[in-house]
Amino acid sequence: MATESTTASPLAETGERVCWSCSAPQAAQFCTSCGKVQPSQSVDYFTFFGLPRKLNIDVTRLQREFYELSRKLHPDLYGQTSKQEQEWSLEQSSLLNDAYRTLKDPIKRTEYLLRLEGVELEEQSKSATETARVSGEIKKQVVPPDLLEEVFELNMQLEELRMSRKMGEDDLALIRELQAHKTEFEKKFEVLTQELKQYWDQWDRVADVDQEEKRHQIRDKMVDVLNRRNYIRNLVRDVNEALGS
Amino acid sequence: MSNQRIVGIDLGTTNSLVAFMQGDVPVVIPGDDGLNLVPSVVALNENDQIIVGNAARKYLIETPERAVYSIKRLMGRGIEDIREELKLFPFRLAEDRQPGEVLRIKLGDKTFTPPEISAFILRQLKRNAERFFAAPITQAVITVPAYFNDAQRQATKDAGRIAGLEVLRLVNEPTAASLAYGLDQKQNGIVAVYDLGGGTFDISILKLHDEIFEVMATNGDTHLGGDDIDNLLITIALDDIQGDLGLDVRRNGEIVQTIRKAVIETKIALSSQPAAKLDIELPAGKRYQREITRQQFEDLIRPILDRTIGPCKQAMKDAGVTPEQIEEVVLVGGSTRIPTVRSLVKEMFRREPHTDLNPDEVVALGAAVQANILSGGSEVTQNMLLLDVTPLSLGIEVAGGVTDKIILRNSTVPASATQHYTTQIDGQANVAVHVLQGERELAKDCRSLARFDLKGIPPMPAGLPRIEVKFLIDANGILHVSAREQRSGKEAEIEVQPSYGLTDEQVESMILESFDSAEEDFRQRQVIEARNEAETILSALEKSKKSPAWGQLANGERKQIAKLEKALEEVKQQDDYEKIRKAIDALNQGTMRLAELMMDTAVTTALKGKTMEQADMGESPETGHPVAKADFE
Structure with missing residues (x-):
């Protein structure tokens, strides 16, 4: 592990960007005139790929773009250049990889966009559960009201299974019930995914137009669906873990 | 292509190799014993000199307390990691190790850290390459197991530096193998590389696409082989x-x-x-x-x-591929010669594995390809590009001893993540950060990479400072950290305490030591070689003085030769190989006519029907030629 100091990326004062090497105007990640890597700008991932903040993305095109930019920015191509260029290539290609990794996955893409829209997504991950377990606090995760009953029952069954396992028994009837529950949740998960997809379309329709209120509505719906979806994903994982062990 | 020659090195648990790109083809550079494989064995001989490779093997049996093998198993590891190893390997640890210090291995009365021992192996490979090119080698690409963590990678890089090599890139072994494979088979598709070596196991799944080698997922076990x-x-x-x-x-x-x-x-x-x-x-x-x-x-x-099955399944799952989608399984590592390994692979991937490549050499050959790419590429490599991944998730410890993963495993590198920190009490000047690597949920189950303090935070009420910490994994899979307090714009000072590994100062001092001795070694070798050459020429001259040709020379010519001879005799005693070489060249020049005359005599004598011996030349004309230059290559 090494430490380094961050150097401020030199930005053109006028806002008009020119290549540091050949002074050609409007150089983005690399100069279209001389091919050299440019200092990275702090831009969001959509801007990096020149995409509007929309949720339906042509992933094949994104991939092609990713490969093309990799061929321009990857540190392997700067093995024989100045330290400064090597540093820029490292920054640019990590930004490229981070952006591609986030945007190619529709869920990560949605979560990222929501964060850009100022939403702090509720931490529904397993680590929240673990934190709660270790610190003795109540898990901050809020159970979606319509799932309360099922979740309660499921947790009882999981506990029962653990107890019987401790006694060295495998309660087959219980396992079957849990599997049935799991299938049920998986269906719900799929329904929520479909629901989320509809919101993507809705979002994209209003993304460019001046309808802030409408946008906020859709945004909040997406947050809700994502939270429920994550919650169910964690439940399925818990059941899988219990059944698998 | 630049003038600087970059070599590719496979620093293996059992054997190490050095290779380079000869035109369009990567080739292994043999050692002075003519063998491609340099056993990764280091010994200290009775004169406390370091012996590496085949020559060191006999010490394993004769004086096992002065030799070490499989040092790669200890690279970047702490004492608590290696309890199991110590049961099985005759590693002799130095007893005087202080807490927090890198462990050291005893060879005779001396002690060395694992990076230093690896550096001895690297230096041998460097020498082999220098002998081959008759030129200094200072830059290299070194391969590491894909599943090596940050500390193990850093230790490998340190070893390179200690050996006097600038490590331009650490390449994952299975990925390197895929480069060598891809150079051979230019086709698109998904390929799995199953690499079971002497001490480590890696599985990597790659997508080959228009000469882009994109790793989709990797997994493994750094203690299986x-x-x-x-x-x-x-x-x-x-x-x-x-x-x-x-x-x-x-x-x-x-x-x-x-x-x-x-x-x-x-x-x-x-x-x-x-x-x-x-x-x-x-x-x-x-x-x-x-x-x-x-x-x-x-x-x-x-x-x-069977321990290789889990990682293979996980890698396929992470890559999102089924065995049917994999076009080819490439076998790498000496252990894949075992027939039952091959049938296991066949069972798992439901196809005959690709065994055309030499499993011992393919990694080094791939490293040479990558070295060539880094040097600007040649006709066959200029469109090749490697997109590798980080094998392990990077996390930071959060409240309750939980790992918060910030860069997930199998993310393409370079990759980065930014985290924000603040203070809990008014005027707090430091914030502690604990960086971890691994897949487990709890920090205690992950690998501790480093603890560091964000220092010099300007005094502000609690919760107000906003410190942005950027974690960046570079193309070598090594982590870099930088921090900035955003409200003041002040760069936060980071004091990193690596959990395992050498400090920069330690590496520096090791470099100096070894650099000095490397220079010294090189100089001494040159002196010895020059002296040997001088001896050969002087004795050849002595013999030719008895030949009739000597008498045919003019007096002045004989005097001149005697003068040059005396000069060489004198400088031969000194330790300056350049002077010796100059004197040799001068004598060579001065005896040119003598050599011609001797050739003539030899021919005439032969025509007269006499044998060479009868002509009293002692040796055949070729070797008797006083200017015959000794061949030291």
Whole structure:
């Protein structure tokens, strides 16, 4: 592990960007005139790929773009250049990889966009559960009201299974019930995914137009669906873990 | 392509190799013994000189306390990581280690850190390459197991620096292998590389796409390989010897090493024979003999090989591919010569594995390809690009001892993540950060990479500072951290305490030591070689003085030669090889006519029907030629 100091990326004062090497105007990640890597700008991932903040993305095109930019920015191509260029290539290609990794996955893409829209997504991950377990606090995760009953029952069954396992028994009837529950949740998960997809379309329709209120509505719906979806994903994982062990 | 020659190095657990790109083809550079593989064995001889490779192997048996093998297993590891290793490997640790210090291995009375021992191996490879090119080599690409963590990678990079090599890139071994494979088979598709070496196992799944080698997922076990098979067989032999012969030889280093050598031979033989015999001479005239059939061997090692299944399945899952989607499975590493390994792979991936490549050399060849790419590329490599991943998730410890993952495993590198920190109490000046690597949920189950303090935070009320910390994994898979307090714009100072590993200062001092001695070694070698050459020429001249040609020279010519001869005699005693070389060249020039005359005499003599001996020349005209330049290549 090494430490380094961050150097401020030199930005053109006028806002008009020119290549540091050949002074050609409007150089983005690399100069279209001389091919050299440019200092990275702090831009969001959509801007990096020149995409509007929309949720339906042509992933094949994104991939092609990713490969093309990799061929321009990857540190392997700067093995024989100045330290400064090597540093820029490292920054640019990590930004490229981070952006591609986030945007190619529709869920990560949605979560990222929501964060850009100022939403702090509720931490529904397993680590929240673990934190709660270790610190003795109540898990901050809020159970979606319509799932309360099922979740309660499921947790009882999981506990029962653990107890019987401790006694060295495998309660087959219980396992079957849990599997049935799991299938049920998986269906719900799929329904929520479909629901989320509809919101993507809705979002994209209003993304460019001046309808802030409408946008906020859709945004909040997406947050809700994502939270429920994550919650169910964690439940399925818990059941899988219990059944698998 | 630049003038700087960059070599590719496979720094293996059992063997190491150095390769380079000769035109369009990567080739391995042999050692001075003519062999491509340099065993990763380091010994200290009776004069406290470091011996590496084949020459060091005999010390493993003769003076096991002065030799070490499989040092790669200790790279970047802490004392608590290696308890298991210590049971199975004769690593002798220095007792005077202070807490927090990198462990050191004893060779005789001296102690060395694992990076220093690896550096000895690297220096040998560097020398082999320098001899081959007759030019200094200062830059290299070194391969590491894909599943190596940050500390293990850093240790490898340190080893390079200590050996006087600028490590331009660490490349994952299976990925390197895929480059060599891809150079051969230019086709698109998904390829799996199953790499079972001496000490480590890696599985990587790649997408080959218009000469882009994109790693989709990687997995492995950095403590699984041929060594484990050997150790199993050694344990069985030791148990047998105690049970059947009532002899406990566990503490006898020499015998254990003799057994090790024998079981390795047996293991290798069983890859081509249905049965092989172990036959080991023991003290007190006793002898251990046992026949092992291939079936028995396969049953024995199956549990070890089965440990490769989990990582393969996980890698396929992470890559989102089924065995049917994989076009080819490439086998790498010496252990994949074992027939049952091949059938296991075939079973898992439901296809015949690709075995055309030499499993011992392919990684080094791939490293040479990558070295070529880094040097600007040649016709065959200029469109090749490697997109590798980080094998392990990077996390930071959050409240409750939980790991918060910020860069997930199998993310393409370089990759980065930004985290924001603040203070809990008014005027707090430091914030502690604990960086971890691994897949487990709790920090204590992950690998601790480093703890560091964000220092010099301007005094502000609690919660107000906003410190942005950027974690960046570079193309070598090594983590870099930078921090900035956003409200003041002040760069936060980071003091990193690596959990394992050498500090920069330590590496620096090791470099100086070894650099000095490397220079010294190089100089001494040159002096010795120049002196040998001088001897050859002087004795040839002595002989030619007895030939009739000597008499045919003019007086002045003979005087001139005598003068040059005297000059060479004088500088020969000095330690300046450049002066010796100059004197040799001068004498060569001065004896040109003598050589011509001798050739003539030789021809005339031959025509007269006399043999060379009768012509009283002592030697054949070729070797008797006083200007015959000794060939030291």
